[in-house]
Amino acid sequence: MSLSDAIISGLATRVLQAQDHAHTITKLTDEYPQMSIADAYRVQDELRRRWLARGERMVGLKAGLTSKAKMLQMGVEVPSFGILSNAMARPENGAIAIRELVHPRVEAEIAFVLDKPLRGKHCTIEQVIDATAFVIPAVEVIDSRYEKFKFDLVSVIADNGSSSRYVTGGRPLDPRELDLRTIGVVIERNGEIQATGASAAVLNHPANAILMLLDHLADRDEELAAGSFVMTGGITEAIPVKEGDSIVARFQDMGSVSLRFA
Numbered sequence: 625m626s627l628s629d630a631i632i633s634g635l636a637t638r639v640l641q642a643q644d645h646a647h648t649i650t651k652l653t654d655e656y657p658q659m660s661i662a663d664a665y666r667v668q669d670e671l672r673r674r675w676l677a678r679g680e681r682m683v684g685l686k687a688g689l690t691s692k693a694k695m696l697q698m699g700v701e702v703p704s705f706g707i708l709s710n711a712m713a714r715p716e717n718g719a720i721a722i723r724e725l726v727h728p729r730v731e732a733e734i735a736f737v738l739d740k741p742l743r744g745k746h747c748t749i750e751q752v753i754d755a756t757a758f759v760i761p762a763v764e765v766i767d768s769r770y771e772k773f774k775f776d777l778v779s780v781i782a783d784n785g786s787s788s789r790y791v792t793g794g795r796p797l798d799p800r801e802l803d804l805r806t807i808g809v810v811i812e813r814n815g816e817i818q819a820t821g822a823s824a825a826v827l828n829h830p831a832n833a834i835l836m837l838l839d840h841l842a843d844r845d846e847e848l849a850a851g852s853f854v855m856t857g858g859i860t861e862a863i864p865v866k867e868g869d870s871i872v873a874r875f876q877d878m879g880s881v882s883l884r885f886a
């Protein structure tokens with residue numbers, strides 16, 4: 625049986641306070657072991673309502689846990705999806721305030737910006753490419769609100785897939801000009817290489833993350849609107865950061881994304 629609206633609303637309050645005030649909470653499933661993935665997305669829906677009510681603008685969606693490295697790191701086997709608001713965006717080369725975060729980690733991702741809507745369960749990679757205005761390198765700063773970054777799939781979905789900040793950089797490129805499966809990526813922290821990977825690590829092709837997202841949206845009778853910004857998931861494992869760290873994520877043929885934590 626699904627959780628009541630009152631319980632979902634209370635859980636959204638708990639998660640939102642933890643996100644806004646950078647403190648940890650225990651896994652939601654500790655209190656509600658019967659909570660389902662559908663319930664967790666209802667918590668996300670409630671978060672979206674509250675973000676909109678306080679004046680934020682929803683800019684797109686994120687797919688997470690889309691690479692083997694990430695699934696292994698977090699001990700789950702299924703991707704998760706989350707919502708991106710304008711309040712999470714930060715400029716390239718800017719300083720991200722570490723006091724606003726609990727235990728941040730960074731991920732190098734390929735983001736898509738659509739200029740046509742996409743809808744339905746039977747789209748193809750070619751249709752995703754056709755609907756894409758450009759792809760752009762991105763770094764997502766994830767920050768689980770769960771103690772020690774330990775959670776299960778239901779709890780992490782309710783925490784909007786650990787979303788906290790994101791930064792785009794490099795060059796926006798026409799996806800038809802690239803082989804999106806073979807983009808090499810290097811993440812440096814303070815000038816030292818921390819992780820390397822290739823974009824095929826994301827479900828063999830990052831556009832497959834968008835196909836999975838479309839599948840999820842179709843179940844909810846929703847679509848990806850023209851103009852959507854979609855992050856397709858970390859290509860390598862996520863790298864922990866602390867105050868004073870500088871991060872550069874280098875994407876072959878696409879440029880780099882730089883940020884620092886202060």
Ligand code: 0L1
Nearest residue numbers: 688689698766785786858
């Ligand atoms: O964007 C991501 O891959 C994160 C999904 C949630 C799991 C995590 O916090 O690592």
Ligand code: MG
Nearest residue numbers: 731764857858
């Ligand atoms: Mg991510």
